[in-house]
Amino acid sequence: MLIKELVAILFPHLARVCVDQVFRSGATVRIRARTDTMEAACPDCGIQSRRRHSHYERQLSDIAVGGQELLIHLRVHRFFCRNVVCARTTFAEQIPDLTVRYGRRSIPAAQALQAIALALGGRAGARLTQHLATSVSRMTLIRLIRSLPEPPLPAGPRVLGVDDFAYRRGHSYGTILIDISTSTVVDVLTDRTADTLAAWLQAHPGVEIVCRDRAGAYAEGAARGAPDAIQVADRWHLWRNLGEAVERTLTRHRHHLPSLTSMLSTQPSPSLPLQAPTAPRSPADREDRIAIRTRERHAVVHALLKQGHGVREIARRLNLGRNTIRRFTRAGSPEDLLVHTGTGQRPKALDAYDGYLRKRWTEGCTNAELLCGELRDLGYRGSSTAVRQYIRPWRAGLPPTPTSPRPPTVRQATGWFLRNPTHLDAGEQRQLDTLTAVCPQLAALRVHVRQFAEMMMNRRGRNLEAWINAVLRDDLPELHSFVTGLRRDQDAVTAGLSLPYSSGPVEGHVNRTKMIKRQMYGRANPDLLRKRILLAD
Structure with a gap:
C-alpha cells in the first residue's frame, strides 16, 4: 500500500494503471505497467465496448526522475467497436492524462517540452533538455510548437491595440493585435495594410475601441472594419510629433542660442572650476568631410526632385534609405541638416577637466600618469594616453589658450x-x-x-x-x-487626450516579439513566429 501511495504522489499520471515493476537499465529508469480496463469508448462514435480484441505494449518517454531518464512500458488493450455503422472496427484504449493516439511521450513530458520550446525556441531549448535527462533535437521542439492549436477567437476584444513589427526591418512587416484590457496577444497579421486589418475586424465583431499609433493605414483599416469603434491616437506618439x-522651430531660431554663452561663462560650476570646450563653428563655416558630403547630397536630391523623381526612385539611385532622402527633401538648405550631423569639432572628454589640468600644470605637475590618477578621482573614465596627448602642446611651450563656453545645442x-x-x-x-x-x-x-x-x-x-x-x-x-x-x-x-487607453501594452508586446526573433537566430518563419507570439507566456 505504501508503494502505491508513493507512486500516486510522485506520478499522478500513473494513477489509472497498475505498476508491476520499477527497475534500472543502464542510465535509464524503467517502469512496467498495465491497464485493467474492462470497457472503453470508441473515439469515433463514443459507444462503450467490453469486447476485447487483443493487447500490446507501448513505450512512453516520461519526465525525468531523480535526474535520470524515465521510460514506461505500458500494456494496453484493443477493443472491438460494437457499432455496426461505425467506420472503425477496432480501437486502442487511451489512458487519461497519460497517453494520446500515436504518442511516444507521456502527456506531462510532452507538455514540459512544449513549454520549453515556447519559452526558448529550438536550439536553446534543445540545449536545456540535455540537462533534464529528456534530450530532444531542435527540430523536435519546433514540430511541437507547430502542432499546438491556436487559441480560438470568435469575437474581437472590446479594447483592441494595433501596432506593426518587422519580420525583416525595412522590407516586410506584420501587425500585432492586443487585448488592452488583459494585455494579451489575440492575433498576428501577415502585413500592415488597411485591407488586412479591415478584414480581420469584420471577421471578429465586438471591437469598441481601437488604440493605435498615427499610421494612416491603421486609421483607414479601423474605419472600414469597425466604423462604430472609437479610434484612440497614442499619447506618446503625439508628444513625439510635438x-x-x-x-x-528651434533649428530655425538657432541663431539665438549663442546669446546664452555669456550666461554660461558666469555660472559657477557645481563641482569643479572648469570651463567648457571651444565654441563650435557655425554650419555655414564648416568645410569638413561631413559638411561637404551633406551639401553635395542635398544638391543632388533636390535636382532629382525637380526632374520629377519620387523618394523611392531617388533612394534607389543614390543607394540611401528612404528616410534619409525624406530628411534631405524637407531641409531647405544644407545648413539645416548640418545642425544635426555633427559640428566638425568633436568635443573631448577631457574638455570638462581643462581648468583643473591647467591649474595643476601651473603648479608644476607635468606627469601624465599622475594627472590621470587625479582625474579618475574626479570621475574621468578615459585613458592616460588621452591625457598625455591633451597636454602635449603645453610641453612644446605653446601658450595655453583659455577656452570659451560652448553654446547649448x-x-x-x-x-x-x-x-x-x-x-x-x-x-x-x-x-x-x-x-x-x-x-x-x-x-x-x-x-x-x-x-x-x-x-x-x-x-x-x-x-x-x-x-x-x-x-x-x-x-x-x-x-x-x-x-x-x-x-x-x-x-x-x-x-x-480624453480616454485612459494607450498603446503602451502594444509596445511592450512588440519589444517581446523582437526578443523572440533574436532567440530564433533570424530563422523565425512567419508561421512559427506566430505560434510563439500567441502561445508563449
Missing part, C-alpha cells in the same frame, strides 16, 4: 521646452527664460507646449480645438504643420 515640431534647448519645468535645474531654467525673452516666437512656443502637456496629462481633450486655434494665430510654421496633422486625425487625437 517634440519634432519644437526641434524644427538645439537638442538641449528642445529638452528644456519638453521636460517638466520642475525637472529643470536653476541654470537650465535661467537659460530657457533668457531664450524666450529674446525671441517672441519661442516664448509663444513655450506657452503652447506647456498647454498641450497640461491638456494631455489631465485628459482635457475637449480643449484641443481651442489650443489649435491659438497656435494658428502665432507665427510658428513648424507647429502649424503639427496642427495640420492633428486636423487630419482630430477625432482620434481628441479621444487619445
Whole structure:
C-alpha cells in the first residue's frame, strides 16, 4: 500500500494503471505497467465496448526522475467497436492524462517540452533538455510548437491595440493585435495594410475601441472594419510629433542660442572650476568631410526632385534609405541638416577637466600618469594616453589658450521646452527664460507646449480645438504643420487626450516579439513566429 501511495504522489499520471515493476537499465529508469480496463469508448462514435480484441505494449518517454531518464512500458488493450455503422472496427484504449493516439511521450513530458520550446525556441531549448535527462533535437521542439492549436477567437476584444513589427526591418512587416484590457496577444497579421486589418475586424465583431499609433493605414483599416469603434491616437506618439515640431522651430531660431554663452561663462560650476570646450563653428563655416558630403547630397536630391523623381526612385539611385532622402527633401538648405550631423569639432572628454589640468600644470605637475590618477578621482573614465596627448602642446611651450563656453545645442534647448519645468535645474531654467525673452516666437512656443502637456496629462481633450486655434494665430510654421496633422486625425487625437487607453501594452508586446526573433537566430518563419507570439507566456 505504501508503494502505491508513493507512486500516486510522485506520478499522478500513473494513477489509472497498475505498476508491476520499477527497475534500472543502464542510465535509464524503467517502469512496467498495465491497464485493467474492462470497457472503453470508441473515439469515433463514443459507444462503450467490453469486447476485447487483443493487447500490446507501448513505450512512453516520461519526465525525468531523480535526474535520470524515465521510460514506461505500458500494456494496453484493443477493443472491438460494437457499432455496426461505425467506420472503425477496432480501437486502442487511451489512458487519461497519460497517453494520446500515436504518442511516444507521456502527456506531462510532452507538455514540459512544449513549454520549453515556447519559452526558448529550438536550439536553446534543445540545449536545456540535455540537462533534464529528456534530450530532444531542435527540430523536435519546433514540430511541437507547430502542432499546438491556436487559441480560438470568435469575437474581437472590446479594447483592441494595433501596432506593426518587422519580420525583416525595412522590407516586410506584420501587425500585432492586443487585448488592452488583459494585455494579451489575440492575433498576428501577415502585413500592415488597411485591407488586412479591415478584414480581420469584420471577421471578429465586438471591437469598441481601437488604440493605435498615427499610421494612416491603421486609421483607414479601423474605419472600414469597425466604423462604430472609437479610434484612440497614442499619447506618446503625439508628444513625439510635438517634440519634432519644437526641434524644427528651434533649428530655425538657432541663431539665438549663442546669446546664452555669456550666461554660461558666469555660472559657477557645481563641482569643479572648469570651463567648457571651444565654441563650435557655425554650419555655414564648416568645410569638413561631413559638411561637404551633406551639401553635395542635398544638391543632388533636390535636382532629382525637380526632374520629377519620387523618394523611392531617388533612394534607389543614390543607394540611401528612404528616410534619409525624406530628411534631405524637407531641409531647405544644407545648413539645416548640418545642425544635426555633427559640428566638425568633436568635443573631448577631457574638455570638462581643462581648468583643473591647467591649474595643476601651473603648479608644476607635468606627469601624465599622475594627472590621470587625479582625474579618475574626479570621475574621468578615459585613458592616460588621452591625457598625455591633451597636454602635449603645453610641453612644446605653446601658450595655453583659455577656452570659451560652448553654446547649448538645439537638442538641449528642445529638452528644456519638453521636460517638466520642475525637472529643470536653476541654470537650465535661467537659460530657457533668457531664450524666450529674446525671441517672441519661442516664448509663444513655450506657452503652447506647456498647454498641450497640461491638456494631455489631465485628459482635457475637449480643449484641443481651442489650443489649435491659438497656435494658428502665432507665427510658428513648424507647429502649424503639427496642427495640420492633428486636423487630419482630430477625432482620434481628441479621444487619445480624453480616454485612459494607450498603446503602451502594444509596445511592450512588440519589444517581446523582437526578443523572440533574436532567440530564433533570424530563422523565425512567419508561421512559427506566430505560434510563439500567441502561445508563449
